[in-house]
Amino acid sequence: MRTAAVCALLGAASLPGPSAVAYAPQAPPAVSVTVAVTDGTDDTEAGKRLEYRITVHNLGTTDVRRARIEQRMPATTTSATAAGGIVQGHGMGRQKAIWRSDLPAHDIQVFTATAVLGDRPDLTTTAAPGTLRAAATACVYVDGSYAPAACSGDLDDLPETHPEEAGRDGWVWWAVAAAVAALFGPGVVRAVRRRRTAKGR
Template sequence: MRTAVVCALLCAATLLGPSAAASAPQAPPPAVSVSVAVTDGVNDTEAGKRLDYRITVHNLGPTDVHRARIEQEMPATTTSATAPGGTVEGRGTGEQKVIWRSDLPAHDIQVFTATAVLGDRTDLTTTAAPGSMRAAATVCVYVGGSFAPTACSGDLDDLPETHPERGGGDGWVWWAVGAVAVALLGPGVVRAVRRRAAARH
């Protein structure tokens, strides 16, 4: 009889144990804290130049981050890009993007590098600032397969204005028109002046 009672108590404890454990409040996962910074070491550039980017990712939290995704959007005029350890996506101008995947140990700093070669601007009708445009690169860190970035940073470089000189072109046109007018009308004006002078005398 005692054996049956003991078995019954043990079976009940076994069945109730997991449900009791499951109902116990679970500690929330530690928050992920990551920072990122990007720089190419210059403030202005131009077509044909190569920009060397340095991306620094810092895991500020006490927990390891596995398979973080680091994405860099290259400037709009980028014609070619390289990234050691990363994958370059997009081939056309304005479509270059670099992706790295890396573990970020707790309190650790990871450094990534990339290069971009700039081409000529195709749109000369607008500017981001008087006399210049910007070569902008953006880096974001994504954690846990999320589509929302955990941290982002950017780098801006001035591009010189390359609008054609409109005034100079118009000036040449007016000079040409004036020369043609003088060539066509000049003899007639001279004859008219001579006739008037002869009539007076």
């Protein structure tokens, strides 16, 4: 009996069992997506309403479920909307539009958003640090990842000055004119008096 039991155990051990590879976690299929964002213009100014179009293309052969599409608005945005999505954040430099959507294989999806720009807080602060531009970025995230699968940006030139600066320049010119009048006015008056005195003689 013992010999038979041992032989049975040896025979079972020699049979091919389930491969360890079969139980190994499978890597998710590679995702290939692109994103493009544009507002159809190259320059803008405070008070202007920008209309953004975000185009997402799934180039892969696998559907992407519940992708997250995010667009960060320009830093001077005062109000924003996202058709079919939500807007998070309040105040300048903190607003972004977010959408959740399935991306079927080879499919193209379009999302739209708007942003209204305000003035730069002061003359030394710009919409994008170190530039005079309004910058917006759009990214696609899949599988709950914090790293984007694709990103794109849109830049619009801003005017070199804004109304406050123009008004300030006007006051500077008035001040200069007043100073010139104060310096040369008395001399002009004396010259006129001398001429009148000479004619009277």
